[in-house]
Amino acid sequence: MATVTVDQAKLVLNTFAVIFQNNLVSKDFVTWKKFDGEMNDRNGLTVVEQVTPDYSTSFTTNGVADLTSGVQDTTFGSEQYKIDQTINSSMGWGDFVKIRDIGDARESEALKAAALRLATDIDAYILKYLALASNWQMGDGDTKVSTWDHIASGYTRLKQMGVDDDLTAILSYDDWQALGSTVLNNNASLSDVGGGFFRQGMTGNVAGIPSVFTQQLPAFTVGTRVATGTTVTNQPSTPAVSYASVAISGAPGQYLTSTIALDGQSGSVTLKDGEIFTIAGIYAYDNRAKKQQSYLQQFRVVGDFTASSGAFASVRIYPAIIESGVFQTIVNTNGSDTYDGLAVTHLGASGATLHPRIMVNKAAVQMSTADLIMPAEGTGSRVNLSQIPMSVRMWKHSDFNTGAHSIRFDVALKANVAAKGRNRVVRINGGTQFT
Numbered sequence: 001m002a003t004v005t006v007d008q009a010k011l012v013l014n015t016f017a018v019i020f021q022n023n024l025v026s027k028d029f030v031t032w033k034k035f036d037g038e039m040n041d042r043n044g045l046t047v048v049e050q051v052t053p054d055y056s057t058s059f060t061t062n063g064v065a066d067l068t069s070g071v072q073d074t075t076f077g078s079e080q081y082k083i084d085q086t087i088n089s090s091m092g093w094g095d096f097v098k099i100r101d102i103g104d105a106r107e108s109e110a111l112k113a114a115a116l117r118l119a120t121d122i123d124a125y126i127l128k129y130l131a132l133a134s135n136w137q138m139g140d141g142d143t144k145v146s147t148w149d150h151i152a153s154g155y156t157r158l159k160q161m162g163v164d165d166d167l168t169a170i171l172s173y174d175d176w177q178a179l180g181s182t183v184l185n186n187n188a189s190l191s192d193v194g195g196g197f198f199r200q201g202m203t204g205n206v207a208g209i210p211s212v213f214t215q216q217l218p219a220f221t222v223g224t225r226v227a228t229g230t231t232v233t234n235q236p237s238t239p240a241v242s243y244a245s246v247a248i249s250g251a252p253g254q255y256l257t258s259t260i261a262l263d264g265q266s267g268s269v270t271l272k273d274g275e276i277f278t279i280a281g282i283y284a285y286d287n288r289a290k291k292q293q294s295y296l297q298q299f300r301v302v303g304d305f306t307a308s309s310g311a312f313a314s315v316r317i318y319p320a321i322i323e324s325g326v327f328q329t330i331v332n333t334n335g336s337d338t339y340d341g342l343a344v345t346h347l348g349a350s351g352a353t354l355h356p357r358i359m360v361n362k363a364a365v366q367m368s369t370a371d372l373i374m375p376a377e378g379t380g381s382r383v384n385l386s387q388i389p390m391s392v393r394m395w396k397h398s399d400f401n402t403g404a405h406s407i408r409f410d411v412a413l414k415a416n417v418a419a420k421g422r423n424r425v426v427r428i429n430g431g432t433q434f435t
Helices: 006-022 093-097 102-107 109-133 148-160 173-182
Strands: 031-039 045-051 077-083 086-092 167-171 204-206 209-213 230-233 258-263 269-271 276-286 291-301 305-307 312-318 330-332 343-346 357-361 365-372 379-384 391-398 405-417 425-428
Touching: 006 109, 006 379, 006 391, 006 405, 031 077, 077 365, 077 405, 086 109, 109 167, 109 357, 109 365, 109 405, 109 425, 148 167, 148 209, 148 357, 148 425, 167 173, 173 209, 305 312, 365 391
Parallel strands: 031 365, 167 209
Antiparallel strands: 045 077, 086 405, 167 357, 204 209, 230 258, 230 343, 258 312, 269 305, 276 291, 276 330, 276 343, 291 312, 357 425, 365 405, 379 391, 391 405
């Protein structure tokens, strides 16, 4: 069998990295950050980052504000980002040793297939995370997007949340057909670089929003809880909290989350991470304009929960129910501290499978990456990607006892919602608006 030199190994790895990176369509939908330190298969890294405090202002006529009672407290929040996941693709050793020059590398179907599989699977992972990150749903959660208004409703909601531009709508091909002439093709596909083997990137715009059409959006099956008929329970106390009590994230994705008790069912029922519900009379609040919004606050379930007797004692939700202060999230039109018995409406019937599309701001989700350690046995090499801060490790290994040869390509990354990221992405569908 031919010997593969170090230079040839670098050639293979570099070509794999180019093909992988240029086919990773979702790389432009999220923010990427590489953390210091190497990761192995056991030492998942957790990093804590600070959330900037906010302050309120006051207007005083014929004088200055009286601060006798003191100044505002400064509350720094924090969110956790974790890297505990590796994603791998591999190929046969026989295919590897056939790659002797740049022409072979560009033409190798095995190399292309391994790189494409890694790119498509990471795309699917990122898109599923994005689709379920938000607490906002426009439409019914399942019907295809078919009108200008369906797209515009997502844009409007993000603007109501104070989200800047740099938005992308991620839709299905069913939506592309349903939208018809509303789709404006702009031919902004990925450049032909590195061998001419590429998946399509930006394919058009709708309502002025750059749009991507894909078959990789997830199907999401909700829990077995009923859609209506459940209520808030004031146990152990009112679910309203202060910002200071929820500013420090206890785990990745838990910044500005709190817990709530729900009751009204019997038997064993479940709630799934990513579900959305509303509470009667609990409206969203605009912190910038200091006013109640015209729509109910939508809450996202954070984590999976099971109730053996129909009562969920402590469901974690985003956003936390905060009734006052600079980080106020809701207005309770039922009266302050009145929550016991309020009707809860869940998105989707019991066990329903939803198909959310999304509109996202790039800052909503952070892809955290780190270098994987070099192997103690076998031959390893690592290359940094040029377009995103991530590295690919190639590891060649031979088993003396069996004579088997193998080669693998690995990356370390984890999707993490940014501290205020859930408000920077919205799920969009057609059908009747969920309230």
